[in-house]
Amino acid sequence: MGKALSAIELSASFGNHQVLHCVSLHMQPNYVTAIIGPPGSGKSTFIRCLNRLHETVPRATMTGRVMLGDQDVYQMDAISARQKIGMVFAQPNPFPTMSIFDNVAIGLRLRDGKRQIHLSDEVERSLTIANLWSEVKDRLQESSGKLTVGQQQRLCMARALALQPAVLLLDEPASVLDPFSTLRVEELIDQLKERYTIVIVTHNLQQAARVADRTAFFLAGEMIEQGTTTDLFTTPCDKRTEDYVTGRFG
Amino acid sequence: MVKQQRNNVGEMVFTTLVFGSAASVILLMGLIIVVLLVHALPAILRFGLAVLWTNQWLPIDQVFGMWPFIVGTVISSGIGVLFAAVVGTATAIVIVRIRLKWLRQLSAALVQWLSLIPSVVFGLWGIKFVAPILLQMLRSAPISAVSGSAEADGILLAGLTLAAMLLPTIVTVTRETLISVPPSIVDGALALGATLNEATLSIVIPYARRGIFSAILLALGRALGETIAVVMVIGSQPQLAYTLFTKTDTLTSVIATQWNHTQSVYGQSVLFEAGLLLFVLTFAFYTIARMYVPRSVAAARLQLW
Amino acid sequence: MVKKKMYPVWRKIKNKVISLFFVALAVLSLVALVSIVGNVFHLTVSPLHISSCSQNCGWISIWPGIRALWWTLRLLFIASVIALPFAFGTALFITEYRVTYLVFIVRLFVDILAGIPGILIAIVMYGFQFIVGQSSSNELFISSLIIFLLPKLAKGFAEIFYGVPLHYREVAFAIGSTRMQMVFKVLLPMTFRTLSASVLLGVARTLGVVAPLLLFDSGIHYLPVDIYHLTVNGEFIKAAMYSLFLLFTILLIYLFAAWLDQEIIK
Numbered sequence: 001m002g003k004a005l006s007a008i009e010l011s012a013s014f015g016n017h018q019v020l021h022c023v024s025l026h027m028q029p030n031y032v033t034a035i036i037g038p039p040g041s042g043k044s045t046f047i048r049c050l051n052r053l054h055e056t057v058p059r060a061t062m063t064g065r066v067m068l069g070d071q072d073v074y075q076m077d078a079i080s081a082r083q084k085i086g087m088v089f090a091q092p093n094p095f096p097t098m099s100i101f102d103n104v105a106i107g108l109r110l111r112d113g114k115r116q117i118h119l120s121d122e123v124e125r126s127l128t129i130a131n132l133w134s135e136v137k138d139r140l141q142e143s144s145g146k147l148t149v150g151q152q153q154r155l156c157m158a159r160a161l162a163l164q165p166a167v168l169l170l171d172e173p174a175s176v177l178d179p180f181s182t183l184r185v186e187e188l189i190d191q192l193k194e195r196y197t198i199v200i201v202t203h204n205l206q207q208a209a210r211v212a213d214r215t216a217f218f219l220a221g222e223m224i225e226q227g228t229t230t231d232l233f234t235t236p237c238d239k240r241t242e243d244y245v246t247g248r249f250g
Numbered sequence: 251m252v253k254q255q256r257n258n259v260g261e262m263v264f265t266t267l268v269f270g271s272a273a274s275v276i277l278l279m280g281l282i283i284v285v286l287l288v289h290a291l292p293a294i295l296r297f298g299l300a301v302l303w304t305n306q307w308l309p310i311d312q313v314f315g316m317w318p319f320i321v322g323t324v325i326s327s328g329i330g331v332l333f334a335a336v337v338g339t340a341t342a343i344v345i346v347r348i349r350l351k352w353l354r355q356l357s358a359a360l361v362q363w364l365s366l367i368p369s370v371v372f373g374l375w376g377i378k379f380v381a382p383i384l385l386q387m388l389r390s391a392p393i394s395a396v397s398g399s400a401e402a403d404g405i406l407l408a409g410l411t412l413a414a415m416l417l418p419t420i421v422t423v424t425r426e427t428l429i430s431v432p433p434s435i436v437d438g439a440l441a442l443g444a445t446l447n448e449a450t451l452s453i454v455i456p457y458a459r460r461g462i463f464s465a466i467l468l469a470l471g472r473a474l475g476e477t478i479a480v481v482m483v484i485g486s487q488p489q490l491a492y493t494l495f496t497k498t499d500t501l502t503s504v505i506a507t508q509w510n511h512t513q514s515v516y517g518q519s520v521l522f523e524a525g526l527l528l529f530v531l532t533f534a535f536y537t538i539a540r541m542y543v544p545r546s547v548a549a550a551r552l553q554l555w
Numbered sequence: 556m557v558k559k560k561m562y563p564v565w566r567k568i569k570n571k572v573i574s575l576f577f578v579a580l581a582v583l584s585l586v587a588l589v590s591i592v593g594n595v596f597h598l599t600v601s602p603l604h605i606s607s608c609s610q611n612c613g614w615i616s617i618w619p620g621i622r623a624l625w626w627t628l629r630l631l632f633i634a635s636v637i638a639l640p641f642a643f644g645t646a647l648f649i650t651e652y653r654v655t656y657l658v659f660i661v662r663l664f665v666d667i668l669a670g671i672p673g674i675l676i677a678i679v680m681y682g683f684q685f686i687v688g689q690s691s692s693n694e695l696f697i698s699s700l701i702i703f704l705l706p707k708l709a710k711g712f713a714e715i716f717y718g719v720p721l722h723y724r725e726v727a728f729a730i731g732s733t734r735m736q737m738v739f740k741v742l743l744p745m746t747f748r749t750l751s752a753s754v755l756l757g758v759a760r761t762l763g764v765v766a767p768l769l770l771f772d773s774g775i776h777y778l779p780v781d782i783y784h785l786t787v788n789g790e791f792i793k794a795a796m797y798s799l800f801l802l803f804t805i806l807l808i809y810l811f812a813a814w815l816d817q818e819i820i821k
Binding site for chain 2: 576590595640649660666667668702710734735749762763770779
């Protein structure tokens with residue numbers, strides 16, 4: 001089951017350039033939370049802070065707290081935090097030197113050691129959840145580079161799901177996909193929210209409207225407004241949110 | 251109309267230059283082959299192919315065998331490339347990981363400068379820096395390991411000197427390959443809960459393996475052809491290397507050292523034959539290696555071949 | 556539960572060991588590389604501490620070194636001026652013309668010639684002089700350097716030209732320019748800094764060669780050859796001082812090249 005994730009007064013910067021200004025956002029369990037905003041508004045940095053990837057960038061600093069359930073993510077060690085908070089990136093990035101099977105299995109292998117009895121069951125389970133099993137079950141040992149881009153992205157989701165995280169972060173998961181693959185991914189998100197808390201960053205407003213239960217609007221490193229998706233799109237409180245969702249800028 | 255005319259003349263000069271230089275390259279190749287063949291011919295006719303596997307070199311008795319030198323070349327290059335590849339790859343990984351920008355660039359610049367350093371300097375380093383250390387270690391080692399050799403000169407010292415010489419080359423080219431690994435792949439591994447080292451070993455190095463392999467091939471080519479650094483430290487004795495401290499010679503260094511000591515009739519011709527062998531090996535090596543070596547901009551700029 | 560707790564500890568230790576391994580090897584290479592320069596420095600400076608020779612004495616013995624450096628640079632300059640157009644033409648032939656059998660052959664030959672051991676160049680020049688008759692050692696030196704430098708430069712130039720995306724050329728051809736106009740108006744301006752840096756670095760590398768010049772017993776001083784002979788004769792201090800000149804010159808050339816083409820250290 002998913003756990004609630006909340007960011008409390010999160011600020012982040014690269015060197016002297018501050019990209020997030022004191023953002024607090026509560027992401028409810030088993031909800032899909034969409035983060036929308038124009039490019040450069042700090043959306044990606046925000047979710048990279050949630051699973052502690054931000055700190056791997058040179059000269060990147062951050063302050064604030066991230067709570068997963070009742071645990072502080074920044075008090076855990078980074079490795080177990082990232083195992084509990086899975087992430088899928090904008091560019092499909094399956095490991096090109098590994099087979100499809102190894103791509104899904106690597107997270108488990110890293111966590112639980114090389115030798116495992118139920119590994120192939122786990123891999124099958126993750127691929128089935130990601131709706132990819134029927135397409136790849138006959139060629140698990142092929143290189144992951146041979147899949148189509150849409151399949152690669154679902155493989156990345158399966159890879160993240162194999163660790164059974166509590167939260168799944170999606171950083172513009174459909175930005176390089178064709179409309180059909182996008183549809184498949186969105187259907188998948190819909191199925192996944194029963195089991196996981198999902199945070200999706202997107203610059204595509206229609207996509208946010210389609211998949212998200214709650215939406216937050218970011219602008220220039222600040223969170224302007226958050227609320228249920230319906231409210232935010234139909235009756236925004238802030239003028240800037242209204243301008244953005246009605247397409248006056250961005 | 252006049253301008254058109256002038257353009258045509260320029261065009262003609264240009265085309266002549268281009269095709270002339272291409273022809274000069276072919277001519278140069280032909281010249282090398284002809285000269286080597288002409289001078290090696292007496293020895294080839296006299297000794298045949300037997301020189302390849304004869305393992306004695308007694309110019310006074312007219313016995314010439316290149317087997318010791320072939321072995322010497324292979325072993326010294328092998329030691330050099332092995333050390334340089336392991337140490338160099340690790341160094342490149344560390345340099346890429348340095349978080350301070352100025353320090354990262356400074357270390358990269360330092361390594362690039364060192365990759366231009368002449369081999370004489372490495373030879374000097376081998377004699378005055380590594381040899382005393384090796385000797386010290388030899389003295390403290392159990393006697394049985396080395397049968398009373400009082401000098402460090404030998405195939406191991408040559409290998410170590412070559413390793414130091416190849417190190418900057420490998421670091422520079424490997425660093426370039428590592429930088430070109432897409433960061434999103436590393437991010438993907440980190441997001442799965444891999445440590446940076448695990449990501450490096452299981453994702454980055456397999457991804458960059460072609461580049462690392464090409465760096466090693468580049469280094470191997472230089473090691474096989476290196477003369478001076480080897481001559482200065484290998485001890486120069488025409489004998490087969492049985493231990494790591496045997497004084498021996500490589501195909502390149504034997505030409506340099508035996509050149510002025512050839513009293514016999516076939517002495518010089520045999521050295522030309524060694525040169526011919528070296529040439530054939532180089533030809534074969536680069537013909538094969540170029541299929542595996544992807545283009546390296548760093549190597550192109552630093553002229554690392 | 557116990558099992559799950561065990562693994563992170565084990566992984567942590569493994570992680571530390573790998574880090575340690577990397578850092579240890581990096582330190583080893585740093586020590587090796589620094590000691591190369593340090594060795595030269597130490598050998599040069601050591602007589603100032605030990606011997607009774609005053610500082611004047613040290614200063615006087617510098618002059619042969621500087622003169623040798625001057626000779627070296629002059630020879631190298633002549634060689635590179637001659638090699639440059641040929642290397643340029645060869646690189647253009649390889650990259651800018653339709654790939655035929657001939658281009659393939661030339662490319663292969665350039666690859667091989669660029670990697671040919673220096674000592675081979677020496678014996679070929681030696682044998683060549685047997686065939687055509689004695690020529691002055693100046694000419695021999697310069698032609699050896701050219702044979703060493705030309706294919707290396709050509710290969711470097713070709714790699715740089717390959718790096719220019721095809722569509723820039725297509726644009727030039729599309730507006731009706733000839734191949735020469737394309738080369739001089741598109742290719743050269745785009746790669747000028749990189750090319751100059753490459754030439755400088757090629758010169759810096761040739762500045763350190765000994766092998767192609769080793770077999771000619773002549774009165775001409777070429778700095779690295781002098782260093783080699785000094786070392787073989789056991790005059791380490793003088794050799795180290797000459798090496799220091801050489802290192803310093805190469806450093807200057809490298810810095811200039813790195814300034815020209817800052818991509819190098821990017």
